[in-house]
Amino acid sequence: MIMVDMLSAILVSGIVLGSGYALMASGLSLVWTTLGIFNFAHGVLMTLGAYVAWTISSGGGLGLGLAAGVAVTVAALIGAGILIERVVVRPFYDHRDILLITVMTTLAAMIFLQNGIQLIWGARLKQLAPIVPGTVQLWRTTISAQETLMIVLAPIVLAALWLFLSRSRIGRGIKAVGQNADAARLIGIDVSRLFIITFALSALLAGLTGVLLGSVRLLTPEFGSEPLVKALIIVIFGGLGSLGGTIAAAYLLGIIEATLTFFIGIYWTPSMIFLLLIVVLLFRPQGLLGKVVR
Template sequence: MTADTISAVFVSGIVLASVYALMASGLSLVWTTLGIFNFAHGALMTLAAYVAWTVSDAAGLGLWLGAGIAVAIAAAVGAGILMERLIVRPFYDHRDILLITVMTTLAAMIFIEKGSQLVWGARLKQLRPIVPGQVNFLGTTISAQETLIIVLAPVILGLLWLFLRNSRIGRGIRAVGQNPNAARLIGIDVSRLFIITFALSAALAGLTGVLLGSVRMVTPAFGSEPLVKALIIVIFGGLGSLGGTILAAYLIGLLEAALIFFIGIYWAPSMIFILLIVVLLVRPQGLLGKVVR
């Protein structure tokens, strides 16, 4: 392998990792706080991409002038809050909440995907890039939009970390994730923080959809593949560990880019699943997860 090839594979991996980190961190946040997997997370990404396309590209206004980004994220947040209210909250006290919410969020995913197909059709769509042109990044020419994704992802994740660590609401979310009953006893409004958590998670999904929608073609199943990768990353990094999720996202992104180069795009996902199984056999709690006794 030449230095140019190594650089190209590395940059490609960083782009994938940045997208996966944004996507998986929202999924991890909901799991850590509520103890459920939101299988409609990818559908929120799809919804945001379509809304951004409608506001900006379909109207010919562009993302900035048409406020496509803000409207798209707001749509995802609104949909996320509705999901928490309608299909998650009624089951908080149910002993089988994990199984029930798997079914309800899967139903929400199907509803959003089929609804998107009815509203926007099945034809491929693509957002205009937020930043047009090309950039030389570490010796490899990539689009300016991909460079924006690489730069923006750690900034957003850093702000999320600071929010959870230093703000009153963030500390409350962490307390609820550790022990919701104890949090109630000290006066924390657990239901309010559940809504905020879903809103934050949906905002991350919406932002990911807008960023990725100008790199890939948008379809009704646009968020399905990133959702599967996000699930793998959350498990691989360790359930309940946001830091583990981010670390796993970058490791898997780089690994996937290398596998695509060496063995092809069709075999790479299978090898990642095999790696996940091997890692979990050796370390069932994931990279940074805690052992449950």
């Protein structure tokens, strides 16, 4: 019985972690597959989402409630995503070294936004009220209802994202641009419009992760830093350019992290995860589900 309880606890907390990682990493992966760059400001967009939602909805802020909080957060994140694309990415589209340049510019945007958040909201810890209060019993393990919401919501959001990319005209256009931007322009696709949509969508996913995690963890200006690093690992681990690989890797990493935390403790877990990444990349340089690029 104790054995079953232990496995259940590991599995449940692994899936909770995996749900957050999947939402976070899919946004990062979307920008990578479409534009071929890593957006290092992705983590701070998650932080921004949580702070904006706190300001609008919480009693410590404007106290306008959940619905207003979500609406304003969505608008703010779409705006922030578009702004980052416009200001720090767009000027370098025609540049040969766009990948390296945007590492610098998006890191700059990250620091700028992080310090901006510190200036506006201060360093004092904040926490969002859970969207659904209470606790839930899941496979003999008790977790908060908010974490259950994450477990349920993540697959729905990811399935919607997948449907959007594979079925809608805009989504297919985004995939076409990711494969060959010149060919996409040639067949009459407005490439820069799709870059903007991609960034807005990615920012929205980061913001959603922030709102969901903002009641489970405490808000600080560095709230998004650790999830950003995890998301980077997941995108590489899952295979660059594969959304399915990213999602699979997110859940796998969640479960591995929960297992390691249980057995070796929280202190050594992050380094063990990096070690694992290195080992995987030694044997599969293309990542878990990535295809070898010829």
